[in-house]
Amino acid sequence: MNDLGPDLDSTLSALADPTRRKVVDLLRAGPRRAGELAATVEMSAPAMSRHLRVLRASGLVEAELVDDDARLRVYRLRPERFVALQAWLDQVQAFWAEQLGSFKAHAERTRGGAV
Numbered sequence: 001m002n003d004l005g006p007d008l009d010s011t012l013s014a015l016a017d018p019t020r021r022k023v024v025d026l027l028r029a030g031p032r033r034a035g036e037l038a039a040t041v042e043m044s045a046p047a048m049s050r051h052l053r054v055l056r057a058s059g060l061v062e063a064e065l066v067d068d069d070a071r072l073r074v075y076r077l078r079p080e081r082f083v084a085l086q087a088w089l090d091q092v093q094a095f096w097a098e099q100l101g102s103f104k105a106h107a108e109r110t111r112g113g114a115v
Contacts, residue, residue, distance in 0.1 A: 022041055
């Protein structure tokens with residue numbers, strides 16, 4: 001299995017928080033402003049800002065200025081980290097599928113020999 005190291009750690013850490021997962025779910029529908037995200041999850045703007053900072057630092061989300069106004073930002077998902085996360089999850093799933101297949105084959109051999 002490939003070790004994705006700090007990138008994977010950062011991604012999983014960011015997604016460990018239910019509010020940040022909700023933000024990711026909201027952003028799947030399209031880019032949104034921080035205020036809109038905060039209102040949707042019924043959270044103060046400063047609290048949402050902290051969550052968005054973590055998501056940006058992990059590389060899951062990026063911010064873009066609106067009309068060159070430094071006060072207005074639109075947040076959107078960055079697919080690269082999600083692709084890397086999915087690749088890691090696929091590797092984990094393949095490992096367990098192989099392990100369960102081996103266990104099933106062993107159980108069938110054992111059961112067949114005991115009869």
